Amino acid sequence: MQEFLDNIARLKEYLAGAPKRIAIVTHTNPDGDAIGSSLGWAEILRGEGHHVSCLIPNRYPSFLAWMQGIENVIIAKESPEVAAEEVAAAEVIFVMDLNKIDRLETLTEAIEANTTAPRILIDHHLSPPNDFALQFSHPELCSTSYLVYCLIEQMKGTEAITTSIAENLYAGIMTDTGNFAFSTLTPELMRAVAVLLERGLDIPKVYTAVYNSYTADRVKLLGFSLCHKMELLEEGKAAYLSLSEREMRRHNFQLGDSEGFVNYPLTIVGVKISAMFTETRKFIRVSLRSRGENVDVNVFARKYFNGGGHKNAAGGKSFMSLRETIEYYKKAVAEFLPTCNLDE
Ligand code: 5GP
Ligand code: MN
Helix, strand or coil, X not given: CHHHHHHHHHHHHHHCCCCCEEEEEECCCCCHHHHHHHHHHHHHHHHCCCEEEEEECCXXXXXHCXXXXXXXXXXXXXXXXXXXXXXXXXXXXXXXXXXCHHXXXXXXXXXXXXXXXXXXXXXXXXXXXXXXXXEEECCCCCCHHHHHHHHXXXXXXXHHCCHHHHHHHHHHHHHHCCCCCCCCCCHHHHHHHHHHHHCCCCHHHHHHHHHCCCCHHHHHHHHHHHHHCEEEEHHHCEEEEEECHHHHHHCCCCCCCCCCHHHHHHXXXXXXXXXXXXXXXXXXXXXXXXXXXXXXXXXXXXXXXCCEECCCEEEEEECCCHHHHHHHHHHHHHHHHHHCCCCC
């Protein structure tokens, strides 16, 4: 706690004086927590008079399009010049929800070119980098959005939370905890949600906007994936799903459509680890999920897929073909599961 308070004192120093130009950046394939924490934090900083831009490497999924403020987010892949200018002009840069700077993808170069602005990390991933001017790194928290809530509470008091901040932070908390089903759920987090309710949060509205906003194609793609593309391995302890580019095209695939599919195999009794492989033009995207304490997919992602994340949710990339990636995964789980103490 003392370290957190010391960091807040330093944060206040970085923001003191005349209003600043601030860039808030987050990871590629931004999810609810990446966007929710960025937008919530941006609104607080704007309230203090700063000029703030939020930037993301590539487009957000359509189920986040309702979020207030998202219309002004700069998408580097679509507006590279604007993004580069904003990052170059920034006097302070906040990096949200990531533990590897290369997850900024198209933004990495611009960030590294700005050598004067202090970079401040706000994140909840394990194994954070340590080359930031200031780091709020809290792997014990369920989400970066909840960490932003804690910052606001300490720095300004919860009265500073508007309805849109409450909704954006809640969206991040809800999606990163699987709607309060996994991840670290603490009494403090639940009290924070109570405060967000007092600040105008409408839980069914946010839930519906995020989870009941699918196209028929997306729901059919889920059915297809579970029916035809799910395989169990290792006597039912491991599972995977895969989708080729062709299969996605056949279902009019839109960005974000396969988000969450990886969780379904874990609803089967006995499944401890689940993977989802999606083919893109350049690589196979790997999503990993596990249940409980013993199977750490962060370790698995680092060891086998040059990735990372959290104990129960991680990801990485493979540059082999889809078929080779699956064969590699089969060998990897056969090697990894026996090291996991599954009998406990
Ligand atoms: P998802 O499966 O939802 O894409 O990712 C789950 C989590 O895994 C993310 O929150 C992120 O922490 C982590 N993750 C996903 N892909 C990568 C990757 O390529 N590299 C690293 N370091 N982490 C990743
Ligand atoms: Mn997160």
